[in-house]
Amino acid sequence: MLIDVVSTDSDERPGRIAPPPHDDAALLDAYSEAVVSVVDAVGPTVVGVRTRRAGGGRGEGAGSGVILASDGYILTNSHVVHGAGELEVSLTDGRRLPASLTGDDPASDLAVIRAGGQGLPSARFGESARLRAGQLVIAIGNPFGFQSTVSAGVVSALGRSLRSTTGRLIDNIIQTDVALNPGNSGGPLVDSRGLVIGINTAIFAMAQGISFAIPIDTATWVIPQLLAHGRVRRPYLGFGGQSRPLDRRIARALGIVNRRAIEVLSIEPSTPAAAELRVGDLLIALDGTPVEDVDTVHRELLARPIGVPLTISVLRDGAVRDVTLVPTDAP
Secondary structure, three states, X not given: OOOOOOOOOOOOOOOOOOOOOHHHXXXXXXXXXXXXXXXXXXXXXXXXXXXEEHHHOOOEEEEEEEEOOOOOEEEEOHHHHOOEEEEEEEOOOOOEEEEEEEEEEOOOOEEEEEEOOOOOOOOEEXXXXXXXXXXXXXXXXXXXXXXXXXXXXXXXXXXXXXXXXXOOEEEEEEEEOOOOOOOOOOOEEEEOOOEEEEEEEEEOOOOOOOEEEEEHXXXXXXXXXXXXXXXXOOEEOOEEEEEEEOOHHHHHHXXXXXXXXXXXXXXXXOOHHHHHOOOOOEEEEEOOEEOOOHHHHXXXXXXXXXXXXXXXXXXXXXXXXXXXXXXXXXX
8 A cells, every 4th residue: 555645844855754743742742741740749649558358358459549638648439448457558759658547438439548657748639610521630540559650631521420339329420531440549630730639439341431530529528527537427317218200190289399209118216217207108308309319318418417307298198298307427
């Protein structure tokens, strides 16, 4: 096959590929400089996390983390450290430090550990709410144990949801095309200014170019609770249910706007729900806000303080009834 090479420069020899225009080269330089400057600034704050199972069980795990504060607090994924008996972190300067679990929240897949060190470099946080699709992002972590590995890409989409190990939805997930592998979990997703805007958490094994990160805005809500209580305190009612369609004739007759409701299937004894709810109730609103699935109930409860009464509207015996429940701290 013959390939004709067109030269725009009369001094070019026939058959020689012309170099890229100066503007393209400048753009490539600017891109490279942005990534390099971010890695120089954030790289020292990224650690490797090694775990050993509790109870003398066999098996080790590995992930990544990012240093929150100079006194050794580190943010990582819950699934990296959950159930670990021993923790160790490795720094970019070669040091290996023992660490302990400070707090763990499987529902958001976030955890805080603390390494035995002082004067450590710490990362700066940005705001994930200000992200835009197409924005440059950089991941730094330790895939397969290869420390300080860098990959870059763009924000592919915003507002995704992922199911945590507890069954709760994690909202506002960041989707990127950054190349991630096992061991990247818990490492930072960083913008072009060197600000952490997410914590890398998941990949699709059968897909290419699809990875996810917990938004840093979620982390900034979770971290203070993990530091103060070792866990996240969430309002709790104590019933189990599932979404089911409402009979449209009944809904219209009673002025119910919902298309679906949550059927109460079980009630835990000695909980707020045990006082007022019944198995078979159809929950349709919480403090006047229509709810049609369990995930919506979780979201609405998170916006309400523990110990403050709230009104639950249920369809029972062909009529809408309002009952008052006082959420407690989730066990």
